[in-house]
Amino acid sequence: MANIAKKVSWSSRGDDRGERTPLLNGAEDGKYSNRQDIVRSRPKEIPHNEKLLSLKFESLDYDNSENQLFLEEERRMSHMGFRCLEITRWVICGLIGFLTGLIACMIDIAVEKLAGYKYLAVKQNIEKYTELGGLSISLILWAVLNSAFVMLGSLAVAFLEPIAAGSGIPQIKCFLNGVKIPRVVRLKTLVIKVFGVICSVAGGLAVGKEGPMIHSGAVVAAGVSQGRSTSLKKDFKIFEYFRRDTEKRDFVSAGAAAGVSAAFGAPVGGVLFSLEEGASFWNQLLTWRIFFASMVSTFTLNFFLSIYHGKPGQLSSPGLINFGRFDSDSVQYNLYEIPLFIIMGALGGVLGALFNIINYWLTIFRIRYIHRPCLQVMEAMLVAAVTATVSFAMIYFSNDCQPLGQDNTEEYPLQLFCADGEYNSMATAFFNTPERSVRSLFHNPPGTYNPVTLGVFTLAYFALAVWTYGLTVSAGVFIPSLLIGAAWGRLFGILLSFIASSQSIWADPGKYALIGAAAQLGGIVRMTLSLTVILVEATGNVTYGFPIMLVLMTAKIVGDYFIEGLYDVHIKLQSVPFLHWDAPPTSHWLTAREVMSSPVTCFNRVEKVGRIVDVLSNTSTNHNGFPVVSDTTENDEPGKICGLILRSQLIVLLKHKVFVERASSRLSQRKLQLKDFRDAYPRFPPIQSIHVSQDERECMMDLTEFMNPTPYTVPQETSLPRVFKLFRALGLRHLVVVDNENRVVGLVTRKDLARYHVGKDGLEELHLAQT
């Protein structure tokens, strides 16, 4: 069973750290091996791994380790120094926004160009062979072209960087939640992601490019803010102050927001997305910076796209996605339409849940049977070929011909079997990029689409989209969801206008397409606040804000009845210790005493090197944080807490051999500085790579200067919701539980809190995985 958790595409394959990875990443903070709970958590048969919590993910530490080095540095810094830092943060956010916008622009242009070439090739081929009755040759050409694109993208993802698969939003959600997903914010991931998404969109899969954009923004942020790239082995020696989890996570929030902003032309939606997913503590200055990054990103994208489109400097175009504007004068809704919207919301919830359930079983299947990279590539190619075939069949059997309008809004009309001056609307729907199809569904005048075409299209695209999500390609689910929803929404609107043809207000099926799109997307991803704002911004109209919100909420309530949102399903399948916003409401009867891990391995303020090395090397525990206790206590009694030190800090200390004996003998030795810790961040060497001689094992290490002298503590009687609130609000990694005498009795870490969640029958407890 263990291989299930291991083989999911975006989990750590441990390939960049060799066999040592499990040792370092193996277990999350704190001791667990001796506790009773672990006995409970080893059932004979594990039903699915979503009932497990993996211990292989490290947490981010949002709490600064305020040790003496840190305080000295902060106290040395003048008021001007802090102002400079603040300005630097703004500059970095501007850079993040700029680069994210640039990447979005690049993806957009590449996809448009490739889609254009493909259309031309197929069109010429069809024109050439239709006369000869050989449409099957065109089909083969199309399928081969699509599969080739998909193969390229899939090969890159499967063999070079499996973490670049999928939309990347679940991973970014986890990162912002405080879980370190290995390799998720690396340069290599970014390159593969961008390449992969261009290939899969150009390959005609039922995918969007928006999710990967958000991931790209996050990677850009993580890279730029650190002022170096470990992949390129290049250190620019700038922004060194920001080399810690606290700052990095803030910048990654800004990057994700910039990504959303570029993808949907929704800067405010981007900010809300980041806050909804990540921010535990709302900081006004941080929010402004995030907003700034978002704005710069949209601005950059618009600026370069305006150049590309030959109208340089005209900055009114929206983001990457362009749903077109709903003109407020012609389109409005009426009070009696609201019940209809709510029905559509419920329908979206049901369809979304269906999507998620099918995709869930498909993912389980993939985890079990399709975990070899070459199989994954083959599956992706198969999907591409099937997508092409299905599309072709539908085009072939569809006789939905529409007149080619004067204004010619369709960029890729295909005549096929239609009369001159007409085009095949099904072909248009499949040859367009999905974004264009959504726009057509929103805005084309009534009568553009045949209801039967729409119905068949909805069914086919639904099946293809479900199958596609989770393939080993870079691909988002936003646009396919919107497209499915827009199709059945428009169908709904057309049917309504048949029923009540007297009312002129029903005449606009585009409105129902928008509501349907919102309902379907909401039913699949279950975001509400940020999604409302994103849709409002993407359509450039606040009029529909209220109905969209109602629809999204209905879809969420209905959908949640069946299954969780798609991202959450995938996060659970990874067994990530994801912290929700609040502790389960019925958990007041649990206290810190029941929740904590104990006994805890503590160090003395002045500790023997040998013991430290032994504890760090112990593969059965693999703690990441150790309370430091005053050494005046007797052996059996736990000591009084006087600090907290991290594994990463100890490793740096060992590496620089900061031993008490050496300090006295070699006075000239350079004092260890905060810089040494920053240089090692974030990839601290494993303990095995540090050589400690037998003599050195007898030395002592004084931790006083390096430990965090004021870790947050709670008494044993504290209720779980209270512990949870403190832990979540401050973004902690370790919370020390003390008794009445301030003696360490336990340690609360992320997995201890993430274990409890609300199930069907009240409070449930997840098991801890062994890997």
Add this chain to the structure above:
Amino acid sequence: MANIAKKVSWSSRGDDRGERTPLLNGAEDGKYSNRQDIVRSRPKEIPHNEKLLSLKFESLDYDNSENQLFLEEERRMSHMGFRCLEITRWVICGLIGFLTGLIACMIDIAVEKLAGYKYLAVKQNIEKYTELGGLSISLILWAVLNSAFVMLGSLAVAFLEPIAAGSGIPQIKCFLNGVKIPRVVRLKTLVIKVFGVICSVAGGLAVGKEGPMIHSGAVVAAGVSQGRSTSLKKDFKIFEYFRRDTEKRDFVSAGAAAGVSAAFGAPVGGVLFSLEEGASFWNQLLTWRIFFASMVSTFTLNFFLSIYHGKPGQLSSPGLINFGRFDSDSVQYNLYEIPLFIIMGALGGVLGALFNIINYWLTIFRIRYIHRPCLQVMEAMLVAAVTATVSFAMIYFSNDCQPLGQDNTEEYPLQLFCADGEYNSMATAFFNTPERSVRSLFHNPPGTYNPVTLGVFTLAYFALAVWTYGLTVSAGVFIPSLLIGAAWGRLFGILLSFIASSQSIWADPGKYALIGAAAQLGGIVRMTLSLTVILVEATGNVTYGFPIMLVLMTAKIVGDYFIEGLYDVHIKLQSVPFLHWDAPPTSHWLTAREVMSSPVTCFNRVEKVGRIVDVLSNTSTNHNGFPVVSDTTENDEPGKICGLILRSQLIVLLKHKVFVERASSRLSQRKLQLKDFRDAYPRFPPIQSIHVSQDERECMMDLTEFMNPTPYTVPQETSLPRVFKLFRALGLRHLVVVDNENRVVGLVTRKDLARYHVGKDGLEELHLAQT
């Protein structure tokens, strides 16, 4: 000097609690009288009271007191119970939104009606007397009408509820920040506020109705969520669970957001406003509820306005403010305009700072000399008369005649000295409600306004607006600021088009009016994120998002160089202990030991009633929170912390005579429940009203069941930023400082943290006022 702090219109006049108020409200939490700091804080001459921190404001407690009663209740509640509570919260938020929208609708209709009547009366009078050459009679009629309206509003505010003066935004900011401003969320305040704002807008003052709307939303929320009105002495026996600070503050956030949403048609802006001002801990569910309230509020307003305007059910109209839509096809901006926008932002910052500085001195003057209600009413009437006179003079001397267009966008055209078929544009500007004038400035075609008219109008309106803000009337500053900015912004645009007449893009001065309005408003109030979103939503166009953000940021940076934002100036003049987002960056050298108040009055777990009564009655200390210590220690040594109990809890205990002796003698006595505490919330009786006999003084009280057994604690060495972060993130009221042995050594409260702020020369410390 003490009377300065006392006499400001919205401080506690103590009239509802008689002379006992200073005893109860007199000092904020914790002991300070014995500390050394107080000696420092009694300078011989206090320069201004903004250098003081008042001790008369109580804090809200965002941290639940998790005592045994609370935990028992929570543990008794089933999962279904919590779900019902959550649904109730949504229902309340819907109600808040509905009522806020209704009130907004009422204000809007009342103002429109009154302005219409006034216009008709004056117009008829002018038409009658212009022939006779007696325009002065019309002037007198106008001035008298205006003064009468203002007198009514001012009388109500000055004599009935002084807290209803002004925009109410500073008070709501304080409330959301966690400071309990007396009487700010009462029904009486709401009634006076609504009446006052209708009068002052109808009285032609340079004021808006938006600030008061936000305040109204907050009052509605505070009232509805508690399910009772103390003013009406009516308890509906519903929503009793929500009778505590934590829940109330959440609902008030929703109410403020609903107010913004109704005022500006900006639901997202409302959410961001509430979060920017209030939320310390971002909770997703709470944010959704706030958003829901905002949406319902806009929806309700639109629905009722659509009925009022005779188009029932057509819901596409925006909120109370209607800036009209900027059509994206005709209006756009270019890259080379961005420097111009930034210059305008800087100009807005300077003008805003000038506004604030003048208003600051004016407020100081008012605090010193105009603190009697009748004087306040007279000043308000004087301003009304002067406003009328200045307007009339400007209309009289202006000869800016504009042709009456075909479409007749002006609702109140005045011909005056203009030829037939023309109207006087200055008269239009003064007779319109300010909202209409702003819209005209944004949207009227080029050439509508004479540059000289605009220049004179800007100067006159600036002076009037400065004088008006701070009068004893209900009035907001948003719309006057926008109007001033729109006027000079349009002037700027016209001048630009003179310089570069070749470029067609300069031709639209409406764009510059929008940017100018943003710059001026940003320069005065210094909000950025929420203001950007509000302006974007109010104009219904995301195209200008980036320039508006740039302009607001420039205005803030430039303005902050001179003086703080208007609301912050007024908050400081009240000496409110307002907590900003972060501790000052250079405060790392301060630790909890230096910051805390000590020694602390502690109680034993089982304490003598006499001692409790004495401590509570001690007017020189007036603590609100008391650590409870284990009683095993010797006398001199501080005890080990085992809980925290609030003054309000002790008073309820004393009132119900929960003494150990009684419990054993009268077994039948009802056990004290959480309900008893909730019934007393939020106006706990003063200690003097509770009679304790000499016998009872000898009894003992067991606090174990009622104290919070797990208060948050920090060690003495914790740095100020760390203490600040914990305090702010969790919205605490008391933070206990303990030594290594868990013994209480001090208490950190709001005033201890609010004292430190960044001044011109680095870290500054405010003094604590004696009142």
